[in-house]
Amino acid sequence: MAVKEDITLNKEEVILEVKDLVKHFPMGGGFFGQGKKVVHAVNGINFKIKKGETLGLVGESGCGKSTAGRTIIRLYEPTSGQIFFEGQEVTNSSGDDLLNLRRKMQMIFQDPYASLNPRMTVGDIVGEGLDIHNLASGQARTDRICELLDVIGLNPEHANRFPHEFSGGQRQRIGIARVLSVNPRLIICDEPISALDVSIQAQIVNMLEELQEKMGLTYLFIAHDLSMVKHISHRIAVMYLGRIVELAESFELYKNPKHPYTQALLSAIPIPDPRVEASKTRIVVQGTVPSPIDPPSGCYFRTRCPHAKAVCAEQVPELKELGSGHVAACHLL
């Protein structure tokens, strides 16, 4: 499952590289561990992120996109595979190395209600990173917190308040301020807007884009809302059952989807335009995503694929280069 070396990606430009990353979760049960079942959450994914770009990671629930993000930032220990950050392997870093890695790589979580400690003031939540990494103390710390709150559009007085006093959108801003406090290079955004109202989503997305421009940030943007992912990302990787089935530049992916799953996913999204909707032919894939405990042989999508052939059940399709960085894993290409 190795992707051919991508010539468009210069070595120095790559900030994160993931090679054959696998994460399996053992399930309880089995006699003395025999016949133990395993959840195949992430099954060997490969990708690179360039400095300053946004890579979107999309897929339906249970496809392993969040697990991939959490494994990359080492909240989960990878089962196998390698993670390179700025050219250095960080798959097994620990202690100070790991602390150092987490300063450069940060994460924004999905649920702005659950990811902020209700007993800490906003100032302490934002300042916690500064304390842990010994970046500032005393007046410098206070100044930095005020500066960060200003960046995300809150008042410095808000530092003394508690999370419950804020709306969902404001809480997500606080989560972003916390992330920015340590000046990270790469931010993993795990469904940062899906808990928010539509009008608020645009506020957060615009802010993320402005921050990227100003601070040269790199994002791994994990979400299931393809319209929003397409809007914010430069390139998009589509995941299905723990594997990347297609990766391309976002406009290319939309215009020219190659994998049957990507095609179905794109056609399933209703477009807010009645005339477009009326004239569209929709591919409705039948059935549901198979269980990651016992995934099908060969291509994982074959059980729902309208074009499945015998070879699909026998062999795992490799990612094929289709020109200008567009890769897809399908036997029929």
Add this chain to the structure above:
Amino acid sequence: MERLLEVKDLQTSFFTYAGEVKAVDGVSFHVDQGEAIGIVGESGCGKSVTVQTVMRLIPTPPGKIVGGSITFLGKDIVNLSEKEMQAIRGKEMGMIFQDPMTSLNPVLTIGLQLTEVLKRHEGLSGQAANKRAVDLLELVGISNPESRLKQYPHQFSGGMRQRVMVAMALTCSPKLLIADEPTTALDVTIQAQILELMRDLKNKINTSIILITHDLGIVADLCSRVLVMYGGKIIEKGSVDDIYYNPQHPYTWGLLKSIPRLDASEKGKLVPIPGTPPDLLNPPKGCRFAPRCEHCMKLCTEQMPEYTAINDGHHVACWLQHPQAPKVAFEGRG
């Protein structure tokens, strides 16, 4: 077309310790036989309370229908007793709730939950009810319905459970199907399956649908008319063409401009609506949207705008429609 449901000046309030929350404040709309209408708006704008009031599912206290009328099949149902409502609910009106994980009873089999409705409303006996339940599961596209009937909700996936909910809502072929965010908890490919199913029902058995959603794409896909709600009021209503191609209210503009379109050929900038939805305990005095509106005038903060008719079915509540107001046109996305 036959008028199925007519709601006039409906007001529902919740009386809490902090004061009266006017969740629905003077809402009027109608649904004709066989048509699908959409209600859109942000969370807390009163969409769900509106349809729950129509179903008379508002917990009383603290909730109360303060005023207005709901005429369903020619009969005012605001003052019906709970017993009379039970004869209508499930039989003439079916409802699909947002969360398929919590709206099924986890300790009863799917079969029992489905046949309960049939036994109650149609007076069917065990065997006949079972047979109908099998047919219904087949209708909503669940394979092996006989064995599925004996299973419990946890043995079904989210999409399958939502299908069971649809089957349940359809048990007595209701004239009106109310779907409150039916696909929000589902994946897009499953959402497409459920929407396809609802479209089929509308076309095949002429069911009327009220669809509540915050996704303007789903409305464009399924509905012929749209109500846009904000702060407990309908601020604009019209056909889908009116709302998507000729929107008049700045809030509708905001909704349309704040979402990215998958089919956009170049990357435009999203235009968010600044601020947050109003607190209905202390709603703004004039137009509810005035504090977030970029075209806000002095009058807007003082007086509630009346409805202006743009065409036969297209109504908007905005002071910009006043002859003396400055002319502002919808620019589309930036």
